[in-house]
Amino acid sequence: MNTKPFTSGLSGNAVMITRVADRQWHALDDDLVVGRGHAEHRPDGRLFVSIDAWRDATFDRLAEAMLAGGLIRVVTVKRPRIGLVAVRAGEQRRGIARALLAHALGTMHRSGFAAAWTEVQEPNRAASALFEGIGARPMSSNLELVR
Known part of the structure; x- marks a missing residue:
């Protein structure tokens, strides 16, 4: 330990x-x-x-x-990727995902990134609404956040 x-x-x-x-x-x-x-x-x-x-x-x-401990690898990226925003089922619809996303985007912004990309599955209407609500826009078959 x-x-x-x-x-x-x-x-x-x-x-x-x-x-x-x-x-x-x-x-x-x-x-x-x-x-x-x-x-x-x-x-x-x-x-x-x-x-x-x-x-x-x-x-x-x-x-x-x-x-x-060697579990996290830090790499330089041209555009950061938001890999997963998840909230337990019993805790959804309380603004938690929006707060998590705002924190992540704020951190990216302070690090000098003006844009990020993510993947949202089309049937996931809540996730699409979350990202579109903060200004993300579809790019080809992906939803891309550009700020």
């Missing part, structure tokens, strides 16, 4: 990033889990990385720990 402390969180104590299992990390603040990181291989061989944290600093530290 590897730990890495950093100051932030609910209390005045340092939040600890701990690798709790193969491809799983927790951010702990006084024994309270305040963030989780998980990676798993999809059936097509791609690696799916999930980081769940309420605070940006906790999210960043979990990403750093996963990067150090």
